[in-house]
Amino acid sequence: MSEQQHEGQAGYRAWLAYHPRVDSATSKEDSLRYGWIASGDRDDTVRAAISELAEGIGAMYSELPEIHVFPTDAAGENGARDPEPDTAIGVGTGILVGTFAANERLRDIFGVEVAELGREGFAIRTREGATAIGAHTPVGALYGAFHLLRLLATGADPSGLEVIERPANKLRMMNQWDNIDGSIERGYAGPSIFYKNDAIDFDPARIRDYARLLASTGINAISINNVNAHRLESRFVTEDYLPRIAELADIFRVYGIRLLLSINFAAPIEVGGLPTADPLDADVKRWWRDRAADIYAAIPDFGGFLVKADSENRPGPFTYGRGHAEGANMLAEALEEHGGLVVWRCFVYNCKQDWRDRKTDRARAAYDHFLPLDGAFHDNVVLQIKNGPMDFQVREPVSPLLGAMERTNQVVEFQITQEYTGQQRHLCYLVPQWKAVLDFETYAKGNASPVKRVVDGSVHDRALGGFAAVSNIGADANWTGHPLAQANLYGYGRLAWNPELSAEAIAEEWALQTFGASRQVTDAVVGMLMDSLDIYESYTAPLGVGWMVNPNHHYGPNVDGYEYDKWGTYHFADRDGVGVDRTVLTGTGYAGQYMGPNAGMYESLAECPDELLLFFHHVPYGHRLKSGRTVIQHIYDTHFDGARRTEELTRRWASLEGLVAADVYDAALARFHEQAEHAKEWRDRINTYFYRKSGVPDEQKRAIY
């Protein structure tokens, strides 16, 4: 493991820190329960589970369990047999972990109810002193091991466990936006851990630790390069790079994670030397089939292609007069026989809009492009739809495309990396935002069609679906720059596994595992995490209007930063009012893309929720919100309030000095100081901008410039 190179960096171990169970009165007893770990499985994944259990139990109880790997039902593949298990397995208490097929005792313990676990589920049961973790597959056993460790680390009583878990979503994917030059598009935690200086260049131990972190939360797929696949990355699908990529796949495979590649739709031209990349061209089809064959020869369980096409100047089928379905299906045909997927992003819009043109509405774009294609995609194609119609703003409505396509596989795309949400210099725990998206009622099929049921496939009875998200990690010792930003990485995986978990429960799980069992630390950290999204929202762009950031890097306030630009992201503030009219009656018609009562709710100035008011309506500054405040006074109040609460965050964190590891404490403290300063800048610029425009004085006469 590469912890050595980050010695003394508590942040590196993240939520797999395995703090001693000091607070538990029963720890001595527990310890007795885990004198050994035994399994009849010999594959790498169960071995990883055993190794993780050994490390975790050893660290939490300061006593290493004995490990027994033996064939229970049959000889090992090579016919060799381990020496008969010593008597330890009958003596004292321990953990039995593995697949039902390879472990007769697990079958005995769990009986018949195991069928419902599926390919990735697991069951945990305490029986006759032993804790049994059983699954149909090695990866199920691994998930069970991580689950047991989580239970122990979060202070659960380990006696009488009775757990059955299976993931809600089939696809639980991480998207790396890493470039081969070592940079990361929208990366805020140092350079890539995969690439350096135009080469695939990684420390296997660090990749393995990343895989451990991901697997511990249930992630089962990873695309390892930026969706904007540049010159060299476009060659990843060739023999030039496949041997090294296969090494990465080997590491991730142990942890149940399939590897995908982001591809360049124009690769047949740029890499293959063909005159076209037309998806209907026979040579193009053959070229991709050949690539698929090469890839699967190197990586038999290769996950598939992630594709950003005809989006933000990326090539795509439009060049050849073809549509998204024709583009995606051509790739899908190449991958089909190998069991690969095409994950096709729906982030398609006109990024050369004329700001003078108020009819074109970027928010409409994904729906307008893709809805007519419902049913046209092959079964191994999944559409990846950003959670909102714009681009990962702190507040957006839910994308109306989610649920609208009945005969098309869908995954929802979140952004863990805090592009518009403080770039890991500000605290912004995003799980509450994602929860709100997942719980959003789409009315796709009556009124029990929340987004989480759309993407898990149940609403439209789709076999494929799930989550994708842009990673927030880099080569920083603590992975995420801001130590508390680890909670977003953790929370994403947990939600993808089980969207019913509450944001607070996830925060508490994360805090306990990361910092240990101190109630003071847990309460403070959970409180700060839970407040953070609201705080961030309060001092940035108001009432759902979004943007107001600096172009390109997207950090820091700039109210008109995108107002006269080509990106289709405007607020239309003038001396009288602000907001974008997206109603059907007088605006762009976007509100009409929603199903059922949602369309009317957003259309109506009276019904539209305050927090999205300026996303849907252009209103005068004197417009009264449901809160009773005017829009302008709301802007002033929330911005003063947000800056003040940000200062409090610093104090709340400072109260933990000495209670969390020094490196983590210091790194976060520096960021809280920056956030406090920066929140004041946001406050003053936004308030000054709107004061200068509206001329309306603050009721409380606070300083506006």
Place this chain on the structure above:
Amino acid sequence: MSEQQHEGQAGYRAWLAYHPRVDSATSKEDSLRYGWIASGDRDDTVRAAISELAEGIGAMYSELPEIHVFPTDAAGENGARDPEPDTAIGVGTGILVGTFAANERLRDIFGVEVAELGREGFAIRTREGATAIGAHTPVGALYGAFHLLRLLATGADPSGLEVIERPANKLRMMNQWDNIDGSIERGYAGPSIFYKNDAIDFDPARIRDYARLLASTGINAISINNVNAHRLESRFVTEDYLPRIAELADIFRVYGIRLLLSINFAAPIEVGGLPTADPLDADVKRWWRDRAADIYAAIPDFGGFLVKADSENRPGPFTYGRGHAEGANMLAEALEEHGGLVVWRCFVYNCKQDWRDRKTDRARAAYDHFLPLDGAFHDNVVLQIKNGPMDFQVREPVSPLLGAMERTNQVVEFQITQEYTGQQRHLCYLVPQWKAVLDFETYAKGNASPVKRVVDGSVHDRALGGFAAVSNIGADANWTGHPLAQANLYGYGRLAWNPELSAEAIAEEWALQTFGASRQVTDAVVGMLMDSLDIYESYTAPLGVGWMVNPNHHYGPNVDGYEYDKWGTYHFADRDGVGVDRTVLTGTGYAGQYMGPNAGMYESLAECPDELLLFFHHVPYGHRLKSGRTVIQHIYDTHFDGARRTEELTRRWASLEGLVAADVYDAALARFHEQAEHAKEWRDRINTYFYRKSGVPDEQKRAIY
């Protein structure tokens, strides 16, 4: 010469194109007058003059003159003698060029009146068939040669010439902002011709051609690296780089141009390994003296150091509690014995200003910093003062520091490179702007103290003074990207030599030399050049308020681009009005920095010239200008007008198709198209911004968004 590598690129030859004199009825006669070129001088500079005359005469008359170099008064230094001049020198007509000392016939022809020519002046006289160019020095003769060629190229009657010229200014300097990585700060015509890939790397022929262009306009000094001297450039003063720099100096020396270096004030630490760069520290003084000795050993006529200190995060004496005078004088002492200068820039201001702070005024900074130091600088120190108090905006008042220091050498700094004036993608002939600065009455000593008399040293009887300017050339085949931007390079040199020349006369000179004698081309080009500054001003930031550009790269409109930033450049537009109150009575007091009636003129809302109104006053949008229009209507009108006139520029240029070389025509046409599009963007953004803020409709109901 490296024209070869730019073969077919008419733009490369610029104003030394030497077009055939087809329009002159007397060309055959003229030709007879230049059957030979003779000189008694043998040094490289006179040889360069002869070579230029031969090339120019040969090209203009399609007949190469014979060349005779012979000692008239004495044997050559090595005692060898050329064969006696053949009879040609007495037969037919020709050009006699050189120094009085080396040419008895020149002494005969010019007699006693030559004394007034000074070190760089020359006289031209047609006498007995021969055209005589005489000077006290080789470089005087070179200037005379270029002058004769200019007269011929601009259609002057070569018979009966009687010219006496000497430069108005002692220092006529070009500043390259080139970096060793090959980039140019604020360069818009390709990479550097001096550097490549972190090395001094040049084509000597191209450097020589640049020297020819500069010398032809009278430039006599060049600093070859960016005033922001980075890591490697800081080592230019060491043996690491001096041999290569000496090669550059050798090339420029032939053309009468002394080489200077921009230095890093912290070099004693960063290069020398000293613990300090304190100008009063003995080791620091010694270190610089040693560097000076090394430099002069390599470059005996080295010009000196150009210094940007304590400016925009550059190191300087402030770090050590010292002032500018102590910093500059320390360097001056190191250079003094060698005859070197310290050129110390006055572009010093707080570049980390809080935008909320309305008391601090960047415009005041140069004056506030330097005025108290009058008389404190050594005689070989020259202060380099930007023409305006801000930073090369299209419209600024003249810097109040110019003329205010009676006992201090001053040069005025212009910016030829079009940083804020269209980046050589827009046409913007800057000579009229510079003329306005030079003619500005400072009242430094009564009412005959225009800036041009301040910097030539006459107002305060200073021995040293002159012009400096930031070059606009790069490795583009035509030097300046926009072919017509050559006129700025040309015009700067001509003005530095003779500030009495009119902008129009310079434009005509340039057009005739560059494009040949077509009246249609000359009239069109001169007309376009003369209109261009006003056009550019009309569609960009209004009424002297400045900025409104994109941060960092400074191209394109962004009304609030600097409004909430740290650079001290604000317009304070709100729903009621716009402008910066810089009056003494209610504002920052900047207006009070002016001398005589200027202070009152700028202080008074009634007297302040319209074009600078918003620089000095914050006024309501309904304020009536002297023109009778309101401020807001003026903004609308000028912006519609400017965009319209920009479109006309395209048509005016298109009328010259076939009349100017195709490469020049095409390059400029593409730029005029871009300018026309971009002017519309400026128009619409500025108008929309102010309409949204003011709510005042355009009287003519034109489209505002």
